[in-house]
Amino acid sequence: MKIAVVSCPLCGSEKCEIYKEMKDAEILSCHDCGMIFVGSVDSENASQYLDNQSSPVDYYRLSEAYDRKTFTERIAMLEKYCPPGTVLDVGCNCGTFLKVALARGWEAVGVEPNALAAEAAKSSGAMVLNTFFDSNTALYPDHFDAAYLGDVIEHVVDPRSETPRV
Numbered sequence: 001m002k003i004a005v006v007s008c009p010l011c012g013s014e015k016c017e018i019y020k021e022m023k024d025a026e027i028l029s030c031h032d033c034g035m036i037f038v039g040s041v042d043s044e045n046a047s048q049y050l051d052n053q054s055s056p057v058d059y060y061r062l063s064e065a066y067d068r069k070t071f072t073e074r075i076a077m078l079e080k081y082c083p084p085g086t087v088l089d090v091g092c093n094c095g096t097f098l099k100v101a102l103a104r105g106w107e108a109v110g111v112e113p114n115a116l117a118a119e120a121a122k123s124s125g126a127m128v129l130n131t132f133f134d135s136n137t138a139l140y141p142d143h144f145d146a147a148y149l150g151d152v153i154e155h156v157v158d159p160r161s162e163t164p165r166v
């Protein structure tokens with residue numbers, strides 16, 4: 001089943017045209033603001049995140065040393081604006097961000113739909129929920145000081161409606 005987005009998720013315009021057809025998705029461009037976005041996706045697409053096809057845990061285990069460096073830089077940047085407190089990592093995969101955050105004094109919580117990745121992430125010592133982040137994934141309402149979504153937004157059909165929940 002296709003899930004269709006009929007208007008631009010940025011400006012709301014319905015003047016959109018097909019930018020590119022892909023195997024499982026249709027990419028649209030907005031005439032009014034130029035936004036390029038996913039216009040429709042196959043609802044079966046979600047399974048790729050559950051069964052370790054998209055963002056496989058082995059890939060992120062191999063890139064852990066590099067990712068640690070990147071995440072350390074990003075968290076250091078975050079700490080210029082927000083001292084260590086509570087941080088939510090949406091799409092935490094095998095937990096590298098969580099490990100870095102914990103080592104820097106943050107209380108870290110991860111959300112990850114891929115069961116293999118979520119299990120690996122639990123070894124970080126952080127709380128990890130094996131699920132998609134959605135409105136039912138309310139852990140500590142108004143509790144997180146920061147949220148991290150690395151390589152996540154581009155997978156979300158309607159980022160504008162999803163991000164306020166974060």
Ligand SMILES: [Zn+2]
Pocket residue numbers: 008009010011012013030031032033034035
């Ligand atoms: Zn637009």
